[in-house]
Amino acid sequence: MTIRAIDQTWVLSSRDISRGSSCQHCTDLAMAVATKNPQALAKIDGHKPDLSEVLAVIQGNDYEDLLVAQLRKNLPTGEFIELEKFSPVAKTIEVLEAKPMAVAQAGLEKSYGEVVLVGYADLLVRDDFEPGLASDGTLTLLPSGKEFTGYTVWDIKHNANVKPEHLFQVGGYIECLQAIGSLSSHGKSGIITRSKEAVGHESSELISIFQEASKAMFESLRKISPKEFRLNPEFVYECQASSVCEKVYCEYPSLCEQERINRDDISQLYGLHHTHRPKLEAAGFDTVASIANADPKDAEGVIPNEQFLKYQPWAKAIVSSKLLGEPKMASLVDPSEFRALLPAKNEGDLFVDYEWYQPTGEPTELVYMLSASDWDEKFYPFVAKSREEELKAFQDFVSFLLERIDNYPAAHIYHFHNPETKKLIELSERFGVLNDEVAKIIERMFDIKKEVVNGRMVTSFGKLGVKQLGKFYLSDHGSSSWPDTDDSVEDGLDSMKFFYDYLAAKGKGDEAEAESIMNSILEYNKADCTATSRLYTWLHDGNFQFNS
Numbered sequence: 001m002t003i004r005a006i007d008q009t010w011v012l013s014s015r016d017i018s019r020g021s022s023c024q025h026c027t028d029l030a031m032a033v034a035t036k037n038p039q040a041l042a043k044i045d046g047h048k049p050d051l052s053e054v055l056a057v058i059q060g061n062d063y064e065d066l067l068v069a070q071l072r073k074n075l076p077t078g079e080f081i082e083l084e085k086f087s088p089v090a091k092t093i094e095v096l097e098a099k100p101m102a103v104a105q106a107g108l109e110k111s112y113g114e115v116v117l118v119g120y121a122d123l124l125v126r127d128d129f130e131p132g133l134a135s136d137g138t139l140t141l142l143p144s145g146k147e148f149t150g151y152t153v154w155d156i157k158h159n160a161n162v163k164p165e166h167l168f169q170v171g172g173y174i175e176c177l178q179a180i181g182s183l184s185s186h187g188k189s190g191i192i193t194r195s196k197e198a199v200g201h202e203s204s205e206l207i208s209i210f211q212e213a214s215k216a217m218f219e220s221l222r223k224i225s226p227k228e229f230r231l232n233p234e235f236v237y238e239c240q241a242s243s244v245c246e247k248v249y250c251e252y253p254s255l256c257e258q259e260r261i262n263r264d265d266i267s268q269l270y271g272l273h274h275t276h277r278p279k280l281e282a283a284g285f286d287t288v289a290s291i292a293n294a295d296p297k298d299a300e301g302v303i304p305n306e307q308f309l310k311y312q313p314w315a316k317a318i319v320s321s322k323l324l325g326e327p328k329m330a331s332l333v334d335p336s337e338f339r340a341l342l343p344a345k346n347e348g349d350l351f352v353d354y355e356w357y358q359p360t361g362e363p364t365e366l367v368y369m370l371s372a373s374d375w376d377e378k379f380y381p382f383v384a385k386s387r388e389e390e391l392k393a394f395q396d397f398v399s400f401l402l403e404r405i406d407n408y409p410a411a412h413i414y415h416f417h418n419p420e421t422k423k424l425i426e427l428s429e430r431f432g433v434l435n436d437e438v439a440k441i442i443e444r445m446f447d448i449k450k451e452v453v454n455g456r457m458v459t460s461f462g463k464l465g466v467k468q469l470g471k472f473y474l475s476d477h478g479s480s481s482w483p484d485t486d487d488s489v490e491d492g493l494d495s496m497k498f499f500y501d502y503l504a505a506k507g508k509g510d511e512a513e514a515e516s517i518m519n520s521i522l523e524y525n526k527a528d529c530t531a532t533s534r535l536y537t538w539l540h541d542g543n544f545q546f547n548s
Helices: 014-020 024-034 038-044 055-074 089-096 164-179 203-222 242-247 253-262 276-282 288-292 305-324 335-341 387-407 419-431 435-443 448-453 466-472 492-508 511-541
Strands: 004-006 009-012 080-082 102-111 115-126 129-133 139-143 151-156 189-192 198-201 329-331 350-357 366-373 379-383 413-415 445-447 457-459
Touching (some): 004 024, 024 203, 102 164, 115 129, 115 164, 115 203, 129 198, 335 448, 366 419, 379 387, 387 413, 419 445, 448 511, 466 511, 492 511
Antiparallel strands (some): 004 009, 102 115, 115 151
């Protein structure tokens, strides 16, 4: 749900407030869409992501369904009421009159004059009870030891920790519940996390958090009614920085990205410091091209000179890529430096990559694939298709690496970025085994991104991931196209969704579909391993240059 315009009123949800509290641009665009501004509607066309395919959303819904099913089983008949999705507040009021122990998917609403907040609380719980665990570890309600005065509000989140936006979401629900006279006078409300822990806070605290988060947005909405709203003709259709999109769960992230490219916005520059942007723009460096074409002397005193000299090669790569319609990279050092930083090639070298997945409602990740390839691109996958197989896959993988090290004492185990070392340590600590063996392996591991790539090259993609670099030496992730290619499994988040689909297919008994999905994941993981070995060769040979 996003902001709606109904007559003279703005109708919004807590997710709208989450965006609006951090990004005025998000609010302005949502208001334009709500009032059916033709230009805004044309701009967003094709840019709204399909949330039904977003794993975090899918698992959030699955976890809520899981806990609701546990309550349904554990509570007496008639004491747990599940409302239909998007039930109105009138139905919630009607159900609460019977004073059940809990109500799921309770429709709530409160008017703030020109603004109406609408939401659907996961759980309303009688305050003479509180969320807790049954003897079998499932969610139930336990006596709170206090008398009944009303209901508390609980939202279910498939997160390990409570986030600020979770708290003001509950704070908004509390204000709505208070408005209909059903709020507990003493009970705590809060979040039920992935571990089933009920993290509670006083109502007054949550209301204060909500009011602080919503204050600026409510003031903005109250200044003008839907019928009077007109979008500024010079409105910029993207957030000023991609970090804002990530922080507030931008509704149209691909629109922001495309608009930055179309406007040649300087936020395309990788790692642009937030304090540098206003200074650069004030000095006339308001596009990537203006930075690419500048005489560095003209930028002296604007930002530190060394920072400008870091941004400029990146700007030149982006400008050249747009002009020629193909990916571009720039080496910031003499190619011989890459060769000098790389360990000597050894016939026993391996190139590793892992895949992991957060099972719904479980406290730890499942590292379901630990793989390696060699110089001949022979692939060695160690797969755990279930939690029960994880330890054996880990042990077998460690044995494989140790045998390699013993046979080739001068060999290295190459990886790209740091998850590969971290996951080995986490697995060793979680299972309480192979601590010394893992330490021996880590001594032979070499992070190509950290030790060689970072700070020594730039690309027109604005990123230095192995998939972006692979476009310059034709890895199996895709051909050298611009700006990108569509692959069956594009990145780590996609592989997690594929594994989710694999488990779903197994659960339905569709072995053929499950095998097909697993084969796609294996192909993707192998491509990551071989991309790393090809990256070594590309960097070692140094057969690249930047053509402006």
